Amino acid sequence: MAEVAEESTHVWSSKPRIALFLSAMRHFRDAQHALGRQVRYRALDEPGNTNTLAGELSQTISAERPAKLVMTEPGDWRVQQALTEAARDAKVPLEIRTDRHFLSTIDQFRAHAKGRKQLRLEFWYRELRREHQVLLDASGGPEGGEWNYDAENRGAFGKPGPGPLPAPIRFTPDPITREVIALVEARFASHPGRLDAFDWPVTPADASAALDDFITHRLAVFGQYQDAMWTREPWLYHSRIAAALNLKLLDPRLAIAAAEQAYRTGCVPLASAEGFIRQILGWREYVRGLYWLHMPSYAERNALDAHEPLPGFYWSGDTEMACLRDAIDQTLTYGYAHHIQRLMVTGLYALLLGVEPKAVHEWYLAVYVDAVEWVELPNTIGMALYADGGIMASKPYVATGKYIDRMSNYCKGCRFDPAQSVGDEACPFTTLYWDFLERHEPMLAKNQRMSLQVKNLARLTAEQRKAISARAAAIRAHGGAPPSASA
Ligand SMILES: Cc1cc2nc3c(=O)[nH]c(=O)nc-3n(C[C@H](O)[C@H](O)[C@H](O)COP(=O)(O)OP(=O)(O)OC[C@H]3O[C@@H](n4cnc5c(N)ncnc54)[C@H](O)[C@@H]3O)c2cc1C
Ligand code: SF4
Numbered sequence: 001m002a003e004v005a006e007e008s009t010h011v012w013s014s015k016p017r018i019a020l021f022l023s024a025m026r027h028f029r030d031a032q033h034a035l036g037r038q039v040r041y042r043a044l045d046e047p048g049n050t051n052t053l054a055g056e057l058s059q060t061i062s063a064e065r066p067a068k069l070v071m072t073e074p075g076d077w078r079v080q081q082a083l084t085e086a087a088r089d090a091k092v093p094l095e096i097r098t099d100r101h102f103l104s105t106i107d108q109f110r111a112h113a114k115g116r117k118q119l120r121l122e123f124w125y126r127e128l129r130r131e132h133q134v135l136l137d138a139s140g141g142p143e144g145g146e147w148n149y150d151a152e153n154r155g156a157f158g159k160p161g162p163g164p165l166p167a168p169i170r171f172t173p174d175p176i177t178r179e180v181i182a183l184v185e186a187r188f189a190s191h192p193g194r195l196d197a198f199d200w201p202v203t204p205a206d207a208s209a210a211l212d213d214f215i216t217h218r219l220a221v222f223g224q225y226q227d228a229m230w231t232r233e234p235w236l237y238h239s240r241i242a243a244a245l246n247l248k249l250l251d252p253r254l255a256i257a258a259a260e261q262a263y264r265t266g267c268v269p270l271a272s273a274e275g276f277i278r279q280i281l282g283w284r285e286y287v288r289g290l291y292w293l294h295m296p297s298y299a300e301r302n303a304l305d306a307h308e309p310l311p312g313f314y315w316s317g318d319t320e321m322a323c324l325r326d327a328i329d330q331t332l333t334y335g336y337a338h339h340i341q342r343l344m345v346t347g348l349y350a351l352l353l354g355v356e357p358k359a360v361h362e363w364y365l366a367v368y369v370d371a372v373e374w375v376e377l378p379n380t381i382g383m384a385l386y387a388d389g390g391i392m393a394s395k396p397y398v399a400t401g402k403y404i405d406r407m408s409n410y411c412k413g414c415r416f417d418p419a420q421s422v423g424d425e426a427c428p429f430t431t432l433y434w435d436f437l438e439r440h441e442p443m444l445a446k447n448q449r450m451s452l453q454v455k456n457l458a459r460l461t462a463e464q465r466k467a468i469s470a471r472a473a474a475i476r477a478h479g480g481a482p483p484s485a486s487a
Helices: 015-034 053-064 077-089 106-113 121-131 175-187 204-217 242-246 252-264 270-294 322-334 339-353 357-367 373-384 401-407 428-439 441-445 448-458 462-477
Strands: 069-072 094-097
Touching: 015 175, 053 077, 077 094, 106 121, 106 270, 121 270, 204 242, 204 252, 252 270, 270 373, 322 339, 339 357, 339 373, 339 401, 339 428, 357 373, 401 428, 428 441, 428 448, 428 462, 441 448
Parallel strands: 069 094
Antiparallel strands: none
């Protein structure tokens, strides 16, 4: 095992993300020692550390002279390439074994994709539900008669707000985590993010407690408020288990079984259990399949020809736009934002503004504690930015500020008005939404699922269109944020 600086610097990795990875590694090392196993472990601050995984592997090969190397499929194409090359250079055979953490294999997804004109989550998800016998009724059909209860899962909190929320279980840093936090503060002082609120699960026991806490206190309402947002409420009814899953502290089968059991014992409604299971058995396995099917070219996709730089406020949260400020603030504080904040706030803004996909991808990979490329890249390039031209999503997820207004209380505390597209008070999301439709009209007109939005664009007068384009140009000229009213 090797802690190497390159894994924290190839993108400008945030402090919470680095600390979580290193703490989980050190806890794992100690657990192996306790079992009497030998671990060759290279600490970050150890003299002679080459600071790359390939460098550490080459050194280990020279020292140990192994007859053969065995590795589990990594989560990152770049790492697979680097280690394969290091093994080749040292002329040692390398066997790459299937990662049994996942419920499906890369080859299985390839077979599923073969011959299909279009891939869609739904078919893959149903295949895995059947194969793993998850939420099926006695006849082998979907429990409750439907495969997907998404339509029941789009609630907002409305005016009264979420009310008292069940605070998720916290994992106060133990001595190992505290040591890592001090190391990260010293070694990566200039990196984004903060460590004073660090409370992530770092061991399998923590991860299991986090899952239990979610199933007992939040799963019942998870589905209903999956898409809702609220100022300074980062967790709402979400599980906070993505990082534990991605670091293999938690087996996804356990999360799926616990949710199904909660439904079968009458503790949670079917729509919530199904909605949660779909994220893990469906989306999580689906995006991994897509990643390995399309890498390395997937990372280079830019179907909408977007070339704007990422606005600087993505690294500071310093913006007048209340929704972006809240989502980015909590991202930097905890290394976390929930799915709709990632997709319909930070992702949507980058899409509408036309930010270069690679810059957006590097931001998402850097800032979230659960970020590993196999899952981050398809979500960013495919789902949020439509930069893959429709491989992952059947249409770009675009909306005006009114969507954010409906799903949150952000607009109430914002100086912009989601209903306006031009003028000093215009919500930048709304301006850029119409500008996006205008800029991509010919392509969008060919997509049936966008026909209503394209028709609405046609209702705008030439003058309105001109004013919107001018306001959008001013936003771009002003570093991606609207010029202030007095400017
Ligand atoms: C632009 C963008 C980038 C993202 N980057 C990552 C990433 O780097 N790592 C990551 O794990 N997830 C990523 N996601 C997916 C999702 O947003 C996170 O998994 C989720 O917000 C994590 O919080 P949670 O554990 O509380 O999840 P919950 O909302 O409680 O969902 C339960 C679990 O389902 C899985 N899941 C949910 N949605 C997805 C999805 N779209 N793809 C894959 N798995 C999913 C996760 O394992 C998650 O823990 C990204 C989504 C977007 C739109
Ligand atoms: S008005 Fe626009 S910028 Fe302000 S919070 Fe609402 S959507 Fe965000």
